[in-house]
Amino acid sequence: MTSAVSTATQPGRPATSEMVRRLPEYLTIWLPLLVSAAHLVSFSLWTIWISFTPSTLVPVSGWVGLRNYTAVLASRNWQIAFDNLLLFGSAFVLLSLVTGLMLAILLDQRIRGENVLRTIFLYPLAVSFVVTGTVWSWLLNPGIGIQKLVHDLGWTSFRFDWLVDRDMAIWTIVIAAVWQSSGFAMALFLAGLRSVDADIIKAAQIDGAGPIRIYRRVILPTLWPITITVVVVQLQFAISAFDLVRALTNGGPGIATQLPALVVYDLMFQRGQLGRGAAAAVLMLLILLAVLLPYAAWRYVQRRRSNHA
């Protein structure tokens, strides 16, 4: 700390007693930060190390090079999980962006009951993915959910059985995920819409631009930094999605809705393949970095640009 300088005239003891006196201070500052930082670094390095060892039921030392990685990458489980991630990630992000932006624009029209509506669109975020997944597993279950209701109403040829359809099951996760978190996109977009300079809008109105034109030409272009943030946050969720899938489909039917996080859990705790599980976790991290590093670089450039301006 800075004020320790004043005691430096008397060497030895006073400095030590000063240290002792301020020990509680040092401890409360450093201990939590050090523990947190140390666990992040050491846990990551340890998992990376395990991914290069022949560990199965228990961690063992040894070196197998990239063998765990090639085994994971070659497994059907991972390949399906990765394909699902690409489909789920892009569909979910795109749909929640579109839904969120639309809701934000609608709420921005000075409508009555805006607060109530905002509360309604955001409440799913307060609920756990386990609850969301459970509830949607009922609604989408053809035997008891929406399909059954429509049948009971008389339209007996109606089909909505994506939950048990291998090809369509991944879309049930998209539906539930969009329901849960498009409110997040809405909240950020609405904040962005509200921060657009009113004078610019007024100037455009004086120039005779209609509302649609003003949105397209004046307002929406200012939203793209927010859009990137929303995309990155949603992708981060998609890459590590676990609870929702576990509650909604548990990866099924078969392994049709497998995602990377489920593969990791399966390898580590159900098959006792710690080395491969760790390798799959590191692969997840790499996928995440493929999203986050460009984002960090973009943020850095943005910040430097705004500092120069």
Next chain:
Amino acid sequence: MRDRTFAPSRMLIYLVVSLFAAAYLAPLAVVVLNSLRTNEEIAQASMIGWPKQLAWRNYAAAWSGFCVAETCAGIRPYMLNSVLVTIPATIFSTILGAIAGYAVSLWRFRGDNWIYGIVTLGLFLPQQMRLLPWTIVLRDIGLINTLTGLVLIHTIQGLSFTVLFCRNYYVAIPHELIRAARIDGAGFFRIFWRIILPLSAPILIVTVIWQFTHIWNEFLYGVTFTTGQQQPVTAALIALSAAIADIPQHGVQSAAVIIAALPTLLIYLLGGRYFVRGLTAGAVK
């Protein structure tokens, strides 16, 4: 474009917004209605429908009656577990985060930027990277399958968020305030207690709501590190649906889902403004 006349275009806006609101509310409405219908009634029709008579006993059964595995104590013990994990972990991570955020933003010390940078990386590191190490650490210190173990995990991992929230809030406090207090001889804790804490109410509310919601809703660690009677309610809900998959009791299950979701829903309704602030603060990073 922002007039208040009821032109057809405005009617259309209200129509679309109402349809969306209905779609967002529908799942909640379905579960609430089901929680008041008997299991038999749901089995005969579908999950979607009005209760014929109000089956309040679903809630009694969900709270303390139905069986998961061999124990028939309802959802109550798991709710209690979640409370015993969430409340201490929220309090510890918030207090430690506030002090650390204060130290990093207003005291500045050698290496503070580095350590702060590393700690905030925790926002991004997937939990899967920490599962195995936590298993080993918890086993070695004898906390596997205990609520204390979960409190420890959530306190340490929550720090990444709480330090970030508090630090970003405290950097806006003028340094002159701190400098003046130090000239008057006030130390680290005295300044925190007398000057910083009284200014902190908004950020502490945001942090507490964020932490409570996240820890209550957390599932992966709960299901990985605890079993049976030690599980938090999210893990118990999954165990419940698996346990009664053969003879579904959708009425009771719906009541259990409502009970499990109620704490965070109430906090959201009471502190909505702070909830949203946490969401955006967590996103912008």
